[in-house]
Amino acid sequence: MTTYNWPLIERLLHEVQNSAGENFAPRAYAEEHAAALAAAGQPIGNLDDLKMQAADYEALLLKRGFIEARPEDEGGNGENFILTPRGASLLSLIDSSIPGNDHPVQVLDEQADALDPQTFDALAAKAQIA
Secondary structure (H helix, E strand, O other): OOOOOHHHHHHHHHHHHOOOOOOOOHHHHHHHHHHHHHHOOOOOOOHHHHHHHHHHHHHHHHHOOOEEEOOHHHOOOOOOEEEOHHHHHHHHHHOOOOOOOHHHHHHHHOOOOOOOHHHHHHHHOOHHHO
16 A cells, blocks of 8 residues: 655645746755644654655656646746646645545545556545545
8 A cells, every 4th residue: 555645745736836937846845844844843754755755756746647747838947847637636635725634635545556547536536535
């Protein structure tokens, strides 16, 4: 069973939304995420591992169709992304600013690999997950 760091993935997806004209920098976002966790009194673990995990997530999200290269006419520079419909769906499920997001995250965690495109698409199509 594959487990994911959903708060880090959420941070990366939010950064994808805001990356027009700027290079996507997953390691820097991981560092900012760790600083926010530390400020909230939560453990951050090994920062280098978190940075590597963020870079790995970038590659995984791209490969599995959650993000794609941002078109030039939308501020794309070859080093930034946009959310695909699948990525927008994932963000809506794990967005911590949405009350009651615990259930979708729990359902995702129960999957063998929640970010497998077929698994995710089947889950996202179920109205009761949200």
